[in-house]
Amino acid sequence: MLDIIETANKEALEIIQNGQPTLVGLGVAGEVIPGMAKDLFLHAGPPVTWEKMSGPLRGGVMGGLMYEGLASTPEEAAAYAASGKLRFDPCHHHDAVGPMAGIITSKMPVWIVENKAYGNRAYCTLNEGLGKVLRMGAYGPEVIKHLQWMETVLYPVLKATIEIHGPIDLKTMIAQALQMGDEVHNRNKAATSLLIREIAPSILKTSFSNEEKIAVLEFLNSNDHTFLNLSMPAAKATLEPVGKVKHSTIVYTMARNGTEFGIRVAALGKRWFTAPAEIIDGLYFPGFTKEDANPDVGDSCITETLGIGGFSMATAPAIVQFVGGTPKDAVRYTTSMYEITTEESRAYKLPTMNFRGSPTGIDIRKVIETQVLPVINTGIASKEAGVGQVGAGIVHPPMACFEQALEAYVNLLEDEGLLEE
Amino acid sequence: MSVNDLFKQELKVINLGLKSFQNDLKSQGVTTVQVNWKPKAGGKKNMLNLLGRISKTKKL
Numbered sequence: 001m002l003d004i005i006e007t008a009n010k011e012a013l014e015i016i017q018n019g020q021p022t023l024v025g026l027g028v029a030g031e032v033i034p035g036m037a038k039d040l041f042l043h044a045g046p047p048v049t050w051e052k053m054s055g056p057l058r059g060g061v062m063g064g065l066m067y068e069g070l071a072s073t074p075e076e077a078a079a080y081a082a083s084g085k086l087r088f089d090p091c092h093h094h095d096a097v098g099p100m101a102g103i104i105t106s107k108m109p110v111w112i113v114e115n116k117a118y119g120n121r122a123y124c125t126l127n128e129g130l131g132k133v134l135r136m137g138a139y140g141p142e143v144i145k146h147l148q149w150m151e152t153v154l155y156p157v158l159k160a161t162i163e164i165h166g167p168i169d170l171k172t173m174i175a176q177a178l179q180m181g182d183e184v185h186n187r188n189k190a191a192t193s194l195l196i197r198e199i200a201p202s203i204l205k206t207s208f209s210n211e212e213k214i215a216v217l218e219f220l221n222s223n224d225h226t227f228l229n230l231s232m233p234a235a236k237a238t239l240e241p242v243g244k245v246k247h248s249t250i251v252y253t254m255a256r257n258g259t260e261f262g263i264r265v266a267a268l269g270k271r272w273f274t275a276p277a278e279i280i281d282g283l284y285f286p287g288f289t290k291e292d293a294n295p296d297v298g299d300s301c302i303t304e305t306l307g308i309g310g311f312s313m314a315t316a317p318a319i320v321q322f323v324g325g326t327p328k329d330a331v332r333y334t335t336s337m338y339e340i341t342t343e344e345s346r347a348y349k350l351p352t353m354n355f356r357g358s359p360t361g362i363d364i365r366k367v368i369e370t371q372v373l374p375v376i377n378t379g380i381a382s383k384e385a386g387v388g389q390v391g392a393g394i395v396h397p398p399m400a401c402f403e404q405a406l407e408a409y410v411n412l413l414e415d416e417g418l419l420e421e
Numbered sequence: 422m423s424v425n426d427l428f429k430q431e432l433k434v435i436n437l438g439l440k441s442f443q444n445d446l447k448s449q450g451v452t453t454v455q456v457n458w459k460p461k462a463g464g465k466k467n468m469l470n471l472l473g474r475i476s477k478t479k480k481l
Contacts, residue, residue: 001480
């Protein structure tokens, strides 16, 4: 006699444990992302309309329109976005993920990550750096100029570099970074360093000018978050096949659009369970307070969904200087995540937890039973479009997402005649 | 060990339940640890009902 739920969850966890996320190249969003089009902008989180979009998403959309040459001023861009000429869809509906506002437009270069164990791919833009950047809702001339530099210099150099180097095993790189004080969500210093060390010789082997190669190396070196846009699609590529496991209570997506937080559960397929996104408890940059903060936003909590990021904070004690709290809190966060997960990762080991594997496979039953919510560390965007990042901190999904999902799951079992009378 | 012997030693108490019990002991200098405990599903009846129904999933 087989327990349907335990069998399904075992299958889901095998998929997670066996995932082989691998960087295979770079491409242009409009050419490589399934279903991408010039009149389609992808965004973070569950579906949302222009009318309900928060400041950072609106700012990202407006900047995206100016970057694409569809508007020349913020006012023109806002009018274009509201006109109905532009379609919006979650990154997650197109095998993609985007940090913070998560705006992906047709012209943008993207990393291509393939899960070698299951053959599926995931896509993510290249990280722009910190401060006034599109993903934080900023859209000034310097933001657009930087995006253009990324398109015309950074992208061709990196594309040629990966073609020369060949595929890069991201699972091993993440596992190494976790041993070096990163949790690969808000601390990517070690992972970015490992990436640079790996690809630097291939950058030099490209036929670009020395000036361009130096500019690329200097940019990668100046931006500790370079690797975030690889850890995210690595997590997405690993988790996506879980979404097809029938009867599994494992969460395979958590994402926020700045207005709502949404989760998706394997057994319930592509259906989102949403509730209003929370305000983040964190540290604010000088001159900003909680009053300036937008509610939680971004697809980056795909890392937590996999069991890294906030779930592995114990291994990254230095991160508390960025997101608040103490190293003891970091250990407490990780310890509590074992309460709501199903297994310990066989690949992602945490030295400060006596090399326990990271807590992986969030089970909605355990979240409801224990009332322990997933812990996420995150950047904080200004609630006003055009401003950018104002801080970083700790946040949780609303319990309502898990309650709705549990109810839908029980209804599913009932509809399929799988519950005893 | 008899109960009387136990109380002749230094007490170290693990408290499960109301935190005020721990606070009282603490104020008397007793070493205590508070267990971070919550009732199942936070005591929410509708959630307890759903969890109860899931536990009756048929075996195949």
